[in-house]
Amino acid sequence: GDSVTQMEGPVTLSEEAFLTINCTYTATGYPSLFWYVQYPGEGLQLLLKATKADDKGSNKGFEATYRKETTSFHLEKGSVQVSDSAVYFCALSVREAGNMLTFGGGTRLMVKP
Amino acid sequence: IAGITQAPTSQILAAGRRMTLRCTQDMRHNAMYWYRQDLGLGLRLIHYSNTAGTTGKGEVPDGYSVSRANTDDFPLTLASAVPSQTSVYFCASSEGEGGPWDTQYFGPGTRLTVL
Numbered sequence: 073g074d075s076v077t078q079m080e081g082p083v084t085l086s087e088e089a090f091l092t093i094n095c096t097y098t099a100t101g102y103p104s105l106f107w108y109v110q111y112p113g114e115g116l117q118l119l120l121k122a123t124k125a126d127d128k129g130s131n132k133g134f135e136a137t138y139r140k141e142t143t144s145f146h147l148e149k150g151s152v153q154v155s156d157s158a159v160y161f162c163a164l165s166v167r168e169a170g171n172m173l174t175f176g177g178g179t180r181l182m183v184k185p
Numbered sequence: 186i187a188g189i190t191q192a193p194t195s196q197i198l199a200a201g202r203r204m205t206l207r208c209t210q211d212m213r214h215n216a217m218y219w220y221r222q223d224l225g226l227g228l229r230l231i232h233y234s235n236t237a238g239t240t241g242k243g244e245v246p247d248g249y250s251v252s253r254a255n256t257d258d259f260p261l262t263l264a265s266a267v268p269s270q271t272s273v274y275f276c277a278s279s280e281g282e283g284g285p286w287d288t289q290y291f292g293p294g295t296r297l298t299v300l
Contacts, residue, residue, distance in 0.1 A: 076227075113293075114293060114294075115189075115275055115277075115291035115292050115293045115294050116228070116275065116277075116289075116291040117291070118288050118289070118290075121288070161227055161228070163227075172218075172230055172233065172243065173218075173228075173230070173289060175227035175228045175229070176227050177225050177226055177227045178225075178227050
């Protein structure tokens with residue numbers, strides 16, 4: 073079946089550090105890939121997405137590139153801020169599976185001033 | 186402000202009791218979803234509805250039921266709650282009928298504790 077694997081957290085960084093959160097996937101069909109962010113006490117918000125190989129999704133300084141050859145969609149940001157502290161979820165959807173989202177386990181990011 | 190509302194915000198429930206979690210969206214989205222969030226497991230889909238009048242089972246449907254009588258409302262019912270249903274429940278909606286280009290919008294969640 074479809075699955076998403078993320079690096080386990082928490083990830084603790086100092087402000088202005090470089091961030092990478094790894095995400096790999098297995099899918100029965102051709103997936104669309106997503107990163108969602110959950111700030112404390114809130115629901116999930118879409119951060120960025122990519123729907124085909126080599127697409128790069130970007131938003132709020134975050135980027136992720138759809139790598140079909142390595143089945144990966146790693147999240148990166150060049151300089152994190154305290155306000156980026158949140159839980160980040162990688163997810164995929166596949167048309168052949170009814171387009172439902174399959175989520176990874178989430179990675180908690182803590183950014184210290 | 187347009188979006189998704191969920192009620193209650195949190196609830197403590199005795200095992201064996203019946204409970205309905207409410208979800209309302211005002212974006213006229215066709216598709217709606219219920220997820221549960223458990224530590225280390227991400228979000229898992231319980232039930233979904235691609236359009237009013239239709240529902241489907243997700244990854245973990247046992248012990249839950251849903252209905253979709255109209256576009257805006259998508260209640261989730263636990264007929265007889267058990268402690269393993271202690272979780273945070275999120276409702277979501279999307280514009281289309283579940284296509285991969287859709288963005289799912291999430292409500293603020295309901296924290297349910299079953300004792």
